[in-house]
Amino acid sequence: MLKRKDFVKVMIIPPQKIQFMEIELVKEAVKLVVVILAVVGIECRKLPRILEESFEVEYSAISCRGHSASIEEFGGVGDGETLNTKAFQEAVNQLSQYAADGGAQLYVPAGKWLTGSFNLTSHFTLYLHKDAVLLASQDIDSWPVVDPLPSYGHGRDAPGGRYISLVFGTNLTDVVITGDNGTIDGQGELWWQQFHKKKLKYTRPYLIEIMHSDTIQISNLTLVNSPSWNVHPVYSSNIILQGITIIAPITSPNTDGINPDSCTNTRIEDIYIVSGDDCVAVKSGWDEYGISYGMPTKQLLIRRLTCISPYSAAIALGSEMSGGIQNVRAQDIVAINTESGVRIKTAVGRGGFVKDIYVKGMTLHTMKWVFWITGNYGSHADNHYDPNALPVIQGINYRDVVAENVSMAARLEGISGDPFTGICISNVTIGMAKKAKKYPWTCTDIEGITSGVVPTPCASLPDQGPEKIEMCDFPTENMEIENVELQRCSYQIRY
Ligand SMILES: *[C@@H]1O[C@H](CO)[C@@H](O)[C@H](O)[C@H]1NC(C)=O
Ligand SMILES: *[C@@H]1O[C@H](CO)[C@@H](O)[C@H](O)[C@H]1NC(C)=O
Ligand SMILES: *[C@@H]1O[C@H](CO)[C@@H](O)[C@H](O)[C@H]1NC(C)=O
Ligand SMILES: *[C@@H]1O[C@H](CO)[C@@H](O)[C@H](O)[C@H]1NC(C)=O
Ligand SMILES: *[C@@H]1O[C@H](CO)[C@@H](O)[C@H](O)[C@H]1NC(C)=O
Ligand SMILES: *[C@@H]1O[C@H](CO)[C@@H](O)[C@H](O)[C@H]1NC(C)=O
Numbered sequence: 001m002l003k004r005k006d007f008v009k010v011m012i013i014p015p016q017k018i019q020f021m022e023i024e025l026v027k028e029a030v031k032l033v034v035v036i037l038a039v040v041g042i043e044c045r046k047l048p049r050i051l052e053e054s055f056e057v058e059y060s061a062i063s064c065r066g067h068s069a070s071i072e073e074f075g076g077v078g079d080g081e082t083l084n085t086k087a088f089q090e091a092v093n094q095l096s097q098y099a100a101d102g103g104a105q106l107y108v109p110a111g112k113w114l115t116g117s118f119n120l121t122s123h124f125t126l127y128l129h130k131d132a133v134l135l136a137s138q139d140i141d142s143w144p145v146v147d148p149l150p151s152y153g154h155g156r157d158a159p160g161g162r163y164i165s166l167v168f169g170t171n172l173t174d175v176v177i178t179g180d181n182g183t184i185d186g187q188g189e190l191w192w193q194q195f196h197k198k199k200l201k202y203t204r205p206y207l208i209e210i211m212h213s214d215t216i217q218i219s220n221l222t223l224v225n226s227p228s229w230n231v232h233p234v235y236s237s238n239i240i241l242q243g244i245t246i247i248a249p250i251t252s253p254n255t256d257g258i259n260p261d262s263c264t265n266t267r268i269e270d271i272y273i274v275s276g277d278d279c280v281a282v283k284s285g286w287d288e289y290g291i292s293y294g295m296p297t298k299q300l301l302i303r304r305l306t307c308i309s310p311y312s313a314a315i316a317l318g319s320e321m322s323g324g325i326q327n328v329r330a331q332d333i334v335a336i337n338t339e340s341g342v343r344i345k346t347a348v349g350r351g352g353f354v355k356d357i358y359v360k361g362m363t364l365h366t367m368k369w370v371f372w373i374t375g376n377y378g379s380h381a382d383n384h385y386d387p388n389a390l391p392v393i394q395g396i397n398y399r400d401v402v403a404e405n406v407s408m409a410a411r412l413e414g415i416s417g418d419p420f421t422g423i424c425i426s427n428v429t430i431g432m433a434k435k436a437k438k439y440p441w442t443c444t445d446i447e448g449i450t451s452g453v454v455p456t457p458c459a460s461l462p463d464q465g466p467e468k469i470e471m472c473d474f475p476t477e478n479m480e481i482e483n484v485e486l487q488r489c490s491y492q493i494r495y
Pocket of ligand 5: 361362399400402427469470
């Protein structure tokens with residue numbers, strides 16, 4: 001039904017909409033009549049189709065599209081019961097024909113849209129209305145199985161293949177998944193139970209996985225109860241992840257928030273995560289498979305992240321880091337009731353490197369270890385890892401950290417014969433918990449320096465004096481991905 005605000009909208013059609021005026025004028029004129037009819041109480045249910053309402057959707061994106069269609073036009077039914085897998089796949093297939101003609105948007109209106117996995121296409125936007133929920137099908141047998149990732153050699157839950165992700169894309173360019181904070185619900189409970197009972201034949205699906213792709217945006221969405229990882233960009237570049245809320249029970253297995261994996265130029269910002277595993281886990285392949293694939297994660301920016309994850313890290317680097325991790329900046333990180341801040345996890349056999357890591361501005365509350373570096377993480381893909389493949393951990397900078405209610409300031413463990421070097425920690429104030437451990441720092445096989453750190457660090461991180469409080473690097477020039485600006489897109493949606 002038309003409401004009073006529709007009447008007002010007629011009066012304020014902006015001049016740039018003039019090209020729509022021909023049709024719109026007729027429709028708006030009829031609407032006016034309807035408003036008048038409605039006011040005088042006349043039944044108007046049977047007025048012609050031209051009265052379908054239309055409204056505008058506006059948001060920011062890496063590119064705007066020339067065409068837009070609703071999932072309902074492809075037979076989608078948002079009743080929470082009808083399975084929409086075919087409707088989604090048909091919609092994407094049909095809309096892919098516009099790739100060379102301005103691209104297309106698939107609009108998902110309010111409703112509960114039960115679906116199995118579907119694949120995306122290039123020059124494509126998936127947009128979820130604020131009350132739209134994509135509900136992942138719980139019929140495990142209906143999930144296609146794909147090969148393990150080449151840089152992992154194995155699935156992570158089971159040695160063979162992996163269930164394909166709910167929203168999947170490979171070999172694409174220019175893809176946007178966004179919404180007015182619409183929801184993707186993985187209904188993960190069943191998968192978590194199967195995992196705990198060791199009944200899984202294959203590795204659990206992720207909510208969103210984008211592989212071998214370039215120019216990707218995932219924004220303004222809420223992701224809940226993923227079967228496993230939430231967002232997994234892998235072998236991809238030029239990625240913007242923005243304004244995402246991720247929620248899963250804090251005890252749910254492997255519900256990592258965002259896992260950039262062998263990716264270049266990634267910007268992750270304005271993110272809120274409560275989960276059962278690392279909020280952001282930076283990766284690049286596993287042991288001998290990752291070493292031979294040889295694709296690092298580099299030029300990564302993470303800023304304005306809020307994390308709650310009592311059994312994991314706000315940001316983890318590894319443990320799968322065999323292709324290398326380099327040039328990562330993390331800024332303005334808030335973690336509450338989280339096991340550790342920015343943690344490095346690695347092991348003998350991983351090879352690869354973690355270097356040029358810059359962290360600035362962390363506010364932490366209730367934490368086991370503010371700084372945690374683990375050289376003996378174990379967890380191997382198989383027994384064929386090379387015992388001589390030692391990781392290089394070098395140039396790790398942390399500054400401007402305030403933490404409260406902490407059990408241990410730091411637990412820094414390198415590898416014997418392979419010390420982790422160039423660790424710099426400055427301007428850090430850690431308030432210890434009432435029941436804190438007796439020795440706030442433990443350090444083995446690490447080398448570095450500190451300044452202005454409370455409580456007093458271990459002897460292998462000598463204090464350089466208070467005048468060096470700003471010494472740990474945080475580069476000032478923008479990263480390439482910071483310079484990417486989003487465009488304002490607007491669409492007329494009819495229903
Ligand atoms: C996400 O939503 C916020 C607040 O509604 C808005 O400011 C921002 O531009 C949106 N981002 C994108 C990428 O649409
Ligand atoms: C989706 O992509 C995967 C991997 O390329 C492929 O195995 C699967 O058949 C595709 N699904 C459809 C419906 O095209
Ligand atoms: C996708 O890209 C990868 C890496 O470039 C390539 O190895 C693979 O064959 C491509 N797959 C398809 C289906 O084009
Ligand atoms: C998006 O929805 C989630 C879950 O309802 C909520 O917690 C969050 O604050 C919302 N975000 C925005 C920007 O409205
Ligand atoms: C030290 O850190 C605090 C809070 O993290 C920040 O406000 C302050 O500017 C920093 N001091 C210097 C000298 O950088
Ligand atoms: C401090 O941390 C402990 C766990 O180590 C927790 O039980 C307690 O509630 C926290 N106190 C505050 C004031 O947050």
